[in-house]
Amino acid sequence: MKSYLAEFFGTFWLVFGGCGSAIFAAGIPELGIGFAGVALAFGLTVLTMAYAVGHISGGHFNPAVSFGLMVGGRFDKKELVPYIISQVLGAIAAAGVLYLIASGKDGFGIDNTAAGAFAANGYGNLSPQGYGVGAAFVAEFVLTAFFLIVILGATDKWANGKFAGIAIGLALTLIHLISIPITNTSVNPARSTSQALFAGGEFLPQLWLFWLAPILGAVVGGAIYRFLLQKEQTAG
Template sequence: MPLMQRLVAELIGTFWLVFGGCGSAVLAAAFPDLGIGFAGVALAFGLTVLTMAYAVGHISGGHFNPAVTLGLWAGGRFPAGDILPYIAAQVVGAIIAAFILLQIASGAPGFELGPTGLAVNGVGAHSPGGYSLGAGITIEIVLTFGFLIVIMGATDRRAPAGFAPLAIGLALTLIHLISIPVTNTSVNPARSTGPALLVGGLALQQLWLFWVAPIIGGILGGFGYRAFAGDPPAA
């Protein structure tokens, strides 16, 4: 596919991930009696990736995440020359999603954009469970590493065909079930950037963490899978 088509697919896919995932937390989980709750938010994030992987994955590869793009490069599955355009498209998609989500949320009576609004990621005072910086860095690295192992394995030519989006979507659901209490779950620098830019303050000050840790985990996962599983045989 031409690069421009792939970039549009990445923008749309990342928009859907942030709008659907963060939107479930901001809009649908806000009501104790009617909300979808913690598990529902985790499932929503998984469903965004699953649905868009089937919808546009055949166009762009379905990264929707700078850490995934860099991890696939580390695993020998993605060319270095396309990394920056992919990441730019992903970040733009995330920002657009956060902006539209803010406009919708602002329509509720008495809405105020607080320091943890729009489902921003954070540690310390911005961690849902009050977890430390060290805990946040560790869990983001470990879970992004695991995410790349799943992605690399599920999309390996030796794996059963057609089931990769299911495995990847369920993996992201599991990741959120584990880490929402710690960092509100990033494993995706673009997902963290969109909301943080609009909320500002401490969310923006801590944004570096949600670039550095997922990228480290993603690259380690890509190199790790390639090291122990090897390159798939030629088709």
């Protein structure tokens, strides 16, 4: 149960910090943090929670990561569904708190025809820079695959595990720096689900891509590391 709670709170923090920075701080004229600030915020959420609760649950905070770690031989498939449920619930809870806070400002409303509304992910007309479904799928697939390679490599028994959280957090920052203009960056089905539920409109029918592409990418990344990159145990 503690592992599930750790995943709930870790995913809550990821959505609250990352999406919260996009909703509240990114677009303030002259003082806003912009794309780079949001990218850093997402990286910091994972970095901080990796050290806070990573030793309890492994610090997934993302259904795609759980799939990738399972394929990479680092996670028991029996725990997959409970982890995903915990992650999705944590993300939705965070989105609910963000909505509650945002509702405290006069004139608040979500324009679900606008790209990135309530920090939701999208393609086509809902992509920040108008990227189509094919480009969005490739970006989410490739970036999640490399995210898993970084995670598996940084947490390998041959690596310096004390710095794993930093490497993983910076990798997520880089991923956002690349792909916020493309899809508003998912690489995390729980994060996409929570924001789409509150944004509504066409964000919901597009949610399939932000489950399928990250999970497939994570599976491929997990397999690449396990079968092509992972250092074998030496005899003796």
